[in-house]
Amino acid sequence: MEEEEIEVSKPKYTDEEKHRIFNQEFMPQIDSMYNFAYRLTNDEDDANDLLQDTYMKAFRFINSFQQGTNAKAWLFRILKNSFINDYRKKSKEPSKIDYQEVETVYNSNEDAEVESTTDLRIEAVQDLIGDEVATALNSLPVDFRTVIILCDIEGFTYEEMAKILDIPIGTVRSRLHRARNLLKEKLRSYAKSMGYKELR
Template identity: 85%
Template sequence: MSVIMSEEIEEIPLASSETSYNDAEKNDIFNREFMPHINSMYNFAFRLTMDEDDANDLVQDTYLKAFRFISSFERGTNAKAWLFRILKNSFINDYRKRSKEPSKVDYQEVETTYNSEEAAEVDHTTDLRVETVQDMIGDEVATALNSLPVDFRTVIILCDIEGFTYEEMAKILDIPIGTVRSRLHRARNLLKDKLKVYASSMGYDTDED
């Protein structure tokens, strides 16, 4: 597959109109709406960078940007999705450029492999939280997930680990919902393929396809 070289993108998701918060309101939003998600933010950053120091830097950078541009956040909306989008954009613009991974997935190439019949099956892809990886705790699952190309790894993390909806993922990733579905479908299949040997050893049926 070909390499995708992402253009510089807007890092801060802008609201339709900015809000003038006073200092007390800014601190309250930061502490009440942003800080509760810091662990999830670190986990996401680590899965993207595969490095503790880079993950910490990415999270710190994200929170600095979030506070600096807090007027672009609409109080009471989905703060977690807003932060994840900033982190994802920062990763693309900076950390991903320095990534040791040799290539990125060309989604256009992947998506053209699906005909209309296959696309109809996307909605029936079983959520990984309730199938092969259920109760499978260990290095095997983490290793399989980490071995996926970063772009496929991202949709798995957002949906099956962080629990974002398709609509939220579309906003975080700046792609149509239909594209989210096809990418997630492909990513889950790739991950399940990697887990088949381990799943069989644990007594799971891997011959359902």
């Protein structure tokens, strides 16, 4: 999250309130936060650094957190922005493609496409991501990987994802549709080898 965006006029908390919010609202999210960081970076040390950086920023800008709102979504947004601002620059990934431009091609018939999208929010994806699924997920471009993680693993709504990612809901829907299709293609041969038949 950019510092200029964070320092909006928000309620001021006492030191005691800050520590209570941090411990009661933010710390229970740490496992989900680490999992998200790890899936973004694919590296344990980088994930830990990103997690630490996120929690430091969360405490530093705690006055911008509105009690009663979704603490997990707020933290995920900070983590996502920290990753983009700091870690993507250092990564060995190829230069970023502007998926916003690519997606405009698909937005015209987006509603019809999204209706047929397969929902991956199932136990196997949430709790028992197998090596093949994890490898396929990690091989997706980070923008597509992120929407799969946020929606199908973490269970965020489209509205929450739009806030976390700073993109319109329509873009969230089309990006998720494309991400799921990419993941489906990557898993097709594995599914066949395991004896699964494709549903029409």
